Amino acid sequence: DLPAQPTRAARHQSLRAAIGSSLEALSVAERETFARISVFGGFFDSSAAEQIAGQAAVTALPALAREALIQVHRREGRLGYRLLRTMREFAADELRRQGDEAAIRRRHRQRYADRWEAASHTDELLDDVTEHYADALDALASALDDHDGAAQAIIAIALARWWAFT
Secondary structure, three states: OOOOOOOOOHOOHHHHHHHHHHHHOHHHHHHHHHHHHOOOOOOOOOHHHHHHHHOHHHHHHHHHHHOOOEEEEEEEEEEEEEEEEEHHHHHHHHHHHHOOOOOOOHHHHHHHHHHHHHHOHHHHHHHHHHHHHHHHHHHHHHHOOOOOOHHHHHHHHHHHHHHOOO
């Protein structure tokens, strides 16, 4: 946090207060979405956010971008988002407070396990792992923490192919 200065408004006296002030302007669904997308370590699109955070994510993402809580990116003609590390840490704290961290992390790792289990072992798989590398590592760590052997195997095989062929 930045040091407090008495001449600043309360919401500007620390980074945490500034982020908290932005969150207060959001609806409950938008705050839940913000917390839930903290599981993404890199670039994600609205479809991925909806799969992890629920239907409300589709309308929440533009509001989060307006409040500068997430960044908007265009990648290969696709619109996507990402959280800066500070925002991701703040959102992860919110996710823990909401009490559904385990379920959201499970959805996140299952998204990538399902995606890579069904993928053919081609350059497309390697490209997908490259694009979602940070999420692959997070999903593998989550699978290890939760002793999810099936997800561990699928994600580890996808990563091993990526490490071997890139």
